[in-house]
Amino acid sequence: MSETRATGRRVVVKIGTSSLIHDSGRVNLQTIDRLAYALSAMNNAGTEVILVTSGAIGVGLAAQHLQTRPAAIAEQQALAAIGQSSLMRLYGERFTDYGASIAQLLLTHDVFDFPESRRHVLDTIAALLARNVIPIINENDSVATDELDHKTTFGDNDQLSALVATSIDADMLIVLSDIAGLYDQNPKQHPEAMLIPVVAGPAALGQAQASGAGSRFGTGGMVTKLNAARTMMAAGKQMVLCSGADPRIVLKVLEGAPFGTWFGIKEGQS
Numbered sequence: 650m651s652e653t654r655a656t657g658r659r660v661v662v663k664i665g666t667s668s669l670i671h672d673s674g675r676v677n678l679q680t681i682d683r684l685a686y687a688l689s690a691m692n693n694a695g696t697e698v699i700l701v702t703s704g705a706i707g708v709g710l711a712a713q714h715l716q717t718r719p720a721a722i723a724e725q726q727a728l729a730a731i732g733q734s735s736l737m738r739l740y741g742e743r744f745t746d747y748g749a750s751i752a753q754l755l756l757t758h759d760v761f762d763f764p765e766s767r768r769h770v771l772d773t774i775a776a777l778l779a780r781n782v783i784p785i786i787n788e789n790d791s792v793a794t795d796e797l798d799h800k801t802t803f804g805d806n807d808q809l810s811a812l813v814a815t816s817i818d819a820d821m822l823i824v825l826s827d828i829a830g831l832y833d834q835n836p837k838q839h840p841e842a843m844l845i846p847v848v849a850g851p852a853a854l855g856q857a858q859a860s861g862a863g864s865r866f867g868t869g870g871m872v873t874k875l876n877a878a879r880t881m882m883a884a885g886k887q888m889v890l891c892s893g894a895d896p897r898i899v900l901k902v903l904e905g906a907p908f909g910t911w912f913g914i915k916e917g918q919s
C-alpha cells in the first residue's frame with residue numbers, strides 16, 4: 650500500500666447523520682444533492698461506488714417534526730422506518746437528476762457472521778455493480794438494536810462501512826463526517842486541537858486513540874471511526890476521514906488531494 654492517496658477503482662463512501670441533517674433538525678438538501686452529484690460523477694468516470702448512509706432516524710425525526718430523539722428503542726426504530734423511506738426517496742430524486750441508478754440494501758451485522766448470508770449479500774452487491782447501479786446501504790434499524798441502544802459500538806455504520814469495504818475488496822473507504830478529520834483532541838471541546846493528516850499503521854492509531862481520551866472519543870463519535878480505520882488497515886486498505894460539509898470533496902480525495910486524515914499502511918511498513 651502506497652503512502653500516497655491512490656485513486657481507487659472501487660470505493661465505499663460513508664456519510665453520517667451530522668452531515669445529512671442541519672443543526673435545526675431539518676434535512677440538508679444541498680448535501681444530499683452534492684453527494685448524489687459526486688457519486689454519480691465518480692460512477693460515470695468508471696469508479697465502482699457504494700454508499701453507506703446514516704440518517705434514517707434523523708430524517709424520521711424531521712418528518713415527524715420532533716426535536717429530540719426518543720429514548721424508547723421501539724420509537725427510534727419506528728422513526729428509522731419512517732426516515733429510511735424518505736431518505737431513499739430523496740436519494741432517488743437526486744441520483745435520477747444525475748442519470749444514476751440506485752438500489753437499497755438494509756443490512757444487519759450478523760449477515761457478515763454467517764457465510765451463506767454473507768455470500769448472498771456480496772453476490773447482490775457484485776450484481777448491482779455489474780449493472781452499473783450504485784448500492785446504498787444502511788443498517789436495518791428496525792431489526793438491529795445494537796447501535797440504537799448504544800450497548801455496543803459494534804453496530805454502527807462506520808464499522809458497517811468498513812466491513813462492506815473489506816468484504817468487497819474496495820480500494821478505499823471515505824468517511825464523511827461533521828469534522829474535517831481526526832484531531833489530537835476533540836475540536837468541539839478544544840478549539841486549539843490539531844488535525845492529524847496521516848495515521849500510518851495500527852500503532853499510530855493506538856496513539857491517536859489514547860490522545861482522545863476524555864473526549865466523545867470514548868463513548869462513540871470518533872471511536873467508531875477509528876475502529877473502522879483499524880478494520881481497513883488490518884485488511885491492508887486505506888481510509889480517508891474528511892468533512893462531509895460538501896460531499897464533492899470525494900472527487901478531490903480520489904484525485905489524491907490531502908484532505909482530512911488518511912489512514913493506511915506506508916510502503917515498507919508491516
Ligand SMILES: Nc1ncnc2c1ncn2[C@@H]1O[C@H](COP(=O)(O)OP(=O)(O)O)[C@@H](O)[C@H]1O
Pocket residue numbers: 664665666667668825826827828830831832833834835836837861864865866869870871
Ligand atoms: N479527536 C477527535 N477528532 C475529531 N472529532 C472528534 C474527536 N473526538 C471526538 N470527536 C467528535 O466526533 C464527532 C464526529 O462523530 P459523529 O458526531 O458520530 O459524526 P457522524 O454523524 O459524521 O458519524 C465530531 O463532531 C467530534 O465532536
Ligand SMILES: N[C@@H](CCC(=O)OP(=O)(O)O)C(=O)O
Pocket residue numbers: 664665666667702703704705706707729787788790796805806807
Ligand atoms: N442507522 C442509523 C445511524 C447509525 C449511525 O451509525 O449513525 P452515524 O454515527 O451518524 O453514522 C440511521 O440511519 O439513523
